[in-house]
Amino acid sequence: xxxxxxxxxxxxxxxxxxxxxxxxxxxxxxxxxxxxxxxxxxxxxxxxxxxxxxxxxxxxxxxxxxxxxxxxxxxxxxxxxxxxxxxxxxxxxxxxxxxxxxxxxxxxxxxxxxxxxxxxxxxxxxxxxxxxxxxxxxxxxxxxxxxxxxxxxxxxxxxxxxxxxxxxxxxxxxxxxxxxxxxxxxxxxxxxxxxxxxxxxxxxxxxxxxxxxxxxxxxxxxxxxxxxxxxxxxxxxxxxxxxxxxxxxxxxxxxxxxxxxxxxxxxxxxxxxxxxxxxxxxxxxxxxxxxxxxxxxxxxxxxxxxxxxxxxxxxxxxxxxxxxxxxxxxxxxxxxxxxxxxxxxxxxxxxxxxxxxxxxxxxxxxxxxxxxxxxxxxxxxxxxxxxxxxxxxxxxxxxxxxxxxxxxxxxxxxxxxxxxxxxxxxxxxxxxxxxxxxxxxxxxxxxxxxxxxxxxxxxxxxxxxxxxxxxxxxxxxxxxxxxxxxxxxxxxxxxxxxxxxxxxxxxxxxxxxxxxxxxxxxxxxxxxxxx
Amino acid sequence: xxxxxxxxxxxxxxxxxxxxxxxxxxxxxxxxxxxxxxxxxxxxxxxxxxxxxxxxxxxxxxxxxxxxxxxxxxxxxxxxxxxxxxxxxxxxxxxxxxxxxxxxxxxxxxxxxxxxxxxxxxxxxxxxxxxxxxxxxxxxxxxxxxxxxxxxxxxxxxxxxxxxxxxxxxxxxxxxxxxxxxxxxxxxxxxxxxxxxxxxxxxxxxxxxxxxxxxxxxxxxxxxxxxxxxxxxxxxxxxxxxxxxxxxxxxxxxxxxxxxxxxxxxxxxxxxxxxxxxxxxxxxxxxxxxxxxxxxxxxxxxxxxxxxxxxxxxxxxxxxxxxxxxxxxxxxxxxxxxxxxxxxxxxxxxxxxxxxx
Numbered sequence: 091x092x093x094x095x096x097x098x099x100x101x102x103x104x105x106x107x108x109x110x111x112x113x114x115x116x117x118x119x120x121x122x123x124x125x126x127x128x129x130x131x132x133x134x135x136x137x138x139x140x141x142x143x144x145x146x147x148x149x150x151x152x153x154x155x156x157x158x159x160x161x162x163x164x165x166x167x168x169x170x171x172x173x174x175x176x177x178x179x180x181x182x183x184x185x186x187x188x189x190x191x192x193x194x195x196x197x198x199x200x201x202x203x204x205x206x207x208x209x210x211x212x213x214x215x216x217x218x219x220x221x222x223x224x225x226x227x228x229x230x231x232x233x234x235x236x237x238x239x240x241x242x243x244x245x246x247x248x249x250x251x252x253x254x255x256x257x258x259x260x261x262x263x264x265x266x267x268x269x270x271x272x273x274x275x276x277x278x279x280x281x282x283x284x285x286x287x288x289x290x291x292x293x294x295x296x297x298x299x300x301x302x303x304x305x306x307x308x309x310x311x312x313x314x315x316x317x318x319x320x321x322x323x324x325x326x327x328x329x330x331x332x333x334x335x336x337x338x339x340x341x342x343x344x345x346x347x348x349x350x351x352x353x354x355x356x357x358x359x360x361x362x363x364x365x366x367x368x369x370x371x372x373x374x375x376x377x378x379x380x381x382x383x384x385x386x387x388x389x390x391x392x393x394x395x396x397x398x399x400x401x402x403x404x405x406x407x408x409x410x411x412x413x414x415x416x417x418x419x420x421x422x423x424x425x426x427x428x429x430x431x432x433x434x435x436x437x438x439x440x441x442x443x444x445x446x447x448x449x450x451x452x453x454x455x456x457x458x459x460x461x462x463x464x465x466x467x468x469x470x471x472x473x474x475x476x477x478x479x480x481x482x483x484x485x486x487x488x489x490x491x492x493x494x495x496x497x498x499x500x501x502x503x504x505x506x507x508x509x510x511x512x513x514x515x516x517x518x519x520x521x522x523x524x525x526x527x528x529x530x531x532x533x534x535x536x537x538x539x540x541x542x543x544x545x546x547x548x549x550x551x552x553x554x555x556x557x558x559x560x561x562x563x564x565x566x567x568x569x570x571x572x573x574x575x576x577x578x579x580x581x582x583x584x585x586x587x588x589x590x591x592x593x594x595x596x597x598x599x600x601x602x603x604x605x606x607x608x609x610x611x612x613x614x615x616x617x618x619x620x621x
Numbered sequence: 622x623x624x625x626x627x628x629x630x631x632x633x634x635x636x637x638x639x640x641x642x643x644x645x646x647x648x649x650x651x652x653x654x655x656x657x658x659x660x661x662x663x664x665x666x667x668x669x670x671x672x673x674x675x676x677x678x679x680x681x682x683x684x685x686x687x688x689x690x691x692x693x694x695x696x697x698x699x700x701x702x703x704x705x706x707x708x709x710x711x712x713x714x715x716x717x718x719x720x721x722x723x724x725x726x727x728x729x730x731x732x733x734x735x736x737x738x739x740x741x742x743x744x745x746x747x748x749x750x751x752x753x754x755x756x757x758x759x760x761x762x763x764x765x766x767x768x769x770x771x772x773x774x775x776x777x778x779x780x781x782x783x784x785x786x787x788x789x790x791x792x793x794x795x796x797x798x799x800x801x802x803x804x805x806x807x808x809x810x811x812x813x814x815x816x817x818x819x820x821x822x823x824x825x826x827x828x829x830x831x832x833x834x835x836x837x838x839x840x841x842x843x844x845x846x847x848x849x850x851x852x853x854x855x856x857x858x859x860x861x862x863x864x865x866x867x868x869x870x871x872x873x874x875x876x877x878x879x880x881x882x883x884x885x886x887x888x889x890x891x892x893x894x895x896x897x898x899x900x901x902x903x904x905x906x907x908x909x910x911x912x913x914x915x916x917x918x919x920x921x922x923x924x925x926x927x928x929x930x931x932x933x934x935x936x937x938x939x940x941x942x943x944x945x946x947x948x949x950x951x952x953x954x955x956x957x958x959x960x961x962x963x964x965x966x967x968x969x970x971x972x973x974x975x976x977x978x
Contacts, residue, residue, distance in 0.1 A: 138933070146753075146756055148755070270759075283724070283725075283728070283749070284725045284728065287724070287725065440753075441723070441724065441751070441753070442753040442755055442756045443751065443752050443753055443756040444724045444749070444750070444751040445748075445749070445750040445751070446724075446748065446749050446750075447747070447748050448745065448746065448747045448748065450678075450745065450747060451676070451678075451747035451748055451933075454931060455931055455933055455934075458929055458930050458931035458934075459926075459930060459931070459934070461929045462925045462926045462928070462929035462930040463925075463926075465925040465929060466921060466922035466923075466924075466925030466926060467922070469921045469922070469925065470918045470921060470922055473917070473918060473921070474918070477914070509933055509934055510862055510865060510934070510937065512930075512934075513926055513930065513934050513937055513938065513941075516922050516923065516925065516926045516930075517869070517919065517922060517923060517926075517941065519918075519922045520915075520918045520919030520920070520921060520922030520923060521873070521876075521915070521918075521919050521922075523914075523915065523918050524876070524911075524915040524918075524919075527911050527914045527915050527918075528880070528911055531908075531910055531911045531914075535907070556883070557879075557880055557883045557884075560782060560879050560880075560883060561875075561876040561877075561879040561880050561883070562876065563778065564775055564778065564779075564871075564872050564875040564876055564879060565869070565872035565873060565875075565876055566872075567771065567774050567775055567778065567872065568771055568775075568868045568869060568871055568872030569869075569872070571767050571770050571771050571774070571868065572767065572865055572868055572869075574767070574770075575763040575764065575766060575767035575770075576763075576767075576861065576865060577760070577861060579861075579862065580861055580862060580864075580865045583862075583865055583869075584865075587869065
């Protein structure tokens with residue numbers, strides 16, 4: 091029977107393919123000489139099985155937008171001043187509007203020409219008479235610009251976080267964008283979530299600002315801050331306690347962290363660690379100018395709104411080096427250096443979701459899942475063999491093949507095995523025999539009706555096949571929906587369930603038929619099938 | 622011949638028993654529904670309402686009350702402490718609600734509180750999950766959408782496949798989609814949309830005479846509501862994996878239903894009997910041993926998971942166990958007999974088998 095041989099060959103080929111994809115996931119084989127010949131894809135485990143941290147971060151793109159618009163306001167004022175068009179008090183309105191006042195109404199055409207040629211991302215929403223010949227303008231950022239900026243902010247945030255994680259040293263991190271301005275960060279195998287979050291979540295917005303020496307700090311704390319100045323707090327540690335001292339800073343930012351080329355941990359003569367930074371040429375020049383012009387004044391180093399130190403400038407500082415001191419532990423200094431090297435985030439991020447699983451629980455889940463699968467599988471196999479005898483053995487062989495096929499599918503498609511995924515495999519163990527049961531029950535029925543053995547087997551397979559496909563489709567529909575709407579672990583379940591159903595259809599309809607047909611060709615006339 | 626679960630010529634009058642089955646189903650549904658009503662809906666896990674889950678393993682067994690007292694902290698509002706996993710594991714699960722506190726603060730509050738209250742007992746935080754309210758609301762939305770699309774796709778598929786009414790089925794899908802679209806425009810909460818859409822699906826099935834789809838959807842509502850009711854009675858959390866289990870039950874139970882429907886269709890075409898009741902009964906009986914064997918093996922496999930799979934997967938396995946039982950029952954006693962409700966015209970309605978089927 092020619093077609094039988096071809097089918098057997100095809101089945102053997104599929105089994106062979108499955109094996110070369112499954113075997114590399116078994117450590118003892120992967121490390122043997124055989125392992126070198128096999129493809130390198132292993133089944134990747136989800137965080138719930140290997141331990142690690144899953145984070146969903148919300149990126150505050152509105153803050154980035156507000157920053158961008160504030161700086162557009164400043165640029166506008168400067169450029170207008172160069173063209174002798176006095177523009178007063180550019181100010182952010184909400185998140186995407188800019189308000190300012192044109193001093194001389196008669197300069198309206200010049201100003202609007204400037205806006206059109208240089209600031210086309212902002213459209214004029216309104217311009218109204220503000221008295222004294224002044225005009226009050228409100229500009230709104232165009233939708234395209236907002237969209238562009240959101241995309242840019244997300245890309246930058248992603249890049250910065252990837253940079254930080256790479257420098258921190260985590261194997262195989264997974265960072266990706268999600269809708270609604272979110273980032274998903276997965277860090278396998280990490281067991282100090284607090285430190286990781288500190289590194290990822292920190293904005294690390296570094297600014298240098300001069301201290302306003304003339305301001306009255308008490309009055310500022312009470313609420314009267316001089317114009318162009320702002321109240322901040324100097325953070326210091328005295329022993330274990332943190333001390334926050336009020337300090338008044340000039341609002342103008344003289345230098346930011348964007349010019350940093352390198353940052354690392356250093357130790358002073360007392361063994362206290364601090365973070366040393368190097369600036370690029372442009373940053374170095376600015377730093378030299380600022381320090382040269384402000385000798386004997388204090389320069390505050392502000393990180394994410396908190397003043398870390400405000401040393402007195404002793405001399406003009408050339409060479410582009412600066413340091414942040416602040417009684418850090420070595421670990422804190424190391425993490426700060428990592429963050430400064432990798433650059434600041436373009437906008438603050440908040441942690442919307444955090445799931446961490448310790449490595450011991452992950453291993454425990456694998457062990458328990460494996461045990462449950464073995465016991466469940468064994469019970470099903472015993473039942474099938476007892477109930478359908480030789481045909482049941484074929485079904486049992488099919489179940490084992492199913493598991494190999496699921497595993498091979500996971501490895502070949504690079505899908506992730508999760509704990510619900512293991513549950514999916516166990517569930518499939520029970521459901522996989524369904525296809526066999528449908529076929530066998532049909533064969534029994536046909537035999538009972540007095541059909542010949544060959545006809546019973548042929549009818550059993552052909553009648554049951556349509557039912558099997560019909561009925562399994564609903565489970566596949568459910569699995570596809572789960573994949574579409576589910577998160578990591580649930581997706582793992584959807585994948586194993588789908589693979590399991592496909593595998594069971596293949597083994598029950600195609601592979602077990604080969605056994606039946608092979609038996610038919612060799613049987614003595616008159617023998618009944620063992621079913 | 623072989624070992625058999627059922628005698629060869631078993632003929633149970635399922636259609637005749639349907640009144641009892643309806644009463645039984647109604648009692649189960651109503652009990653669950655009352656529990657849900659009293660408790661103000663399902664008890665959502667942190668996936669859907671936000672909050673913290675902390676799984677702690679101790680080196681020896683501890684008293685839950687003492688844990689509760691030790692962790693009375695502002696970082697852990699609304700704290701619930703319960704045993705987790707097997708007793709020999711000495712594990713507890715803590716649950717707290719979300720009020721802007723960071724996961725780090727929770728971690729420190731747990732570690733600090735336990736260290737001072739249980740000197741000499743070491744503990745390990747094995748798992749810590751924080752879901753913010755925003756993510757929770759999103760996940761809730763997604764879960765409901767998933768259930769809705771499951772109803773929609775399955776109803777369409779069944780009508781198309783069983784009655785060759787792809788056009789009508791498509792019409793129903795379009796009708797449902799527009800109902801949901803309008804509700805969406807009106808900013809209706811997704812939960813309401815899903816309920817309305819499901820009701821609309823039922824009405825559309827009746828109006829368009831899609832009897833197989835009607836049976837399947839009724840069975841589907843039945844199979845989802847009963848485990849939900851039982852979970853409510855047991856005060857168990859409904860979270861993402863439970864929704865996954867429920868959807869799987871939907872797939873599993875329809876699997877049974879379809880196999881019976883397939884047989885009904887086949888027997889109708891073969892003009893096995895002029896009486897639909899007889900045909901339905903015969904079909905259910907013919908497929909009965911298959912239904913029981915598959916339910917049995919699935920139950921056994923899931924039961925192994927329930928016993929040996931560990932705490933994390935326990936509730937998932939429980940849902941599946943309930944689902945396999947309820948799903949099998951509903952295929953036999955609800956999904957099939959409901960066809961009799963329509964009394965379709967056997968001789969006129971069914972066309973001869975098309976070649977493509």
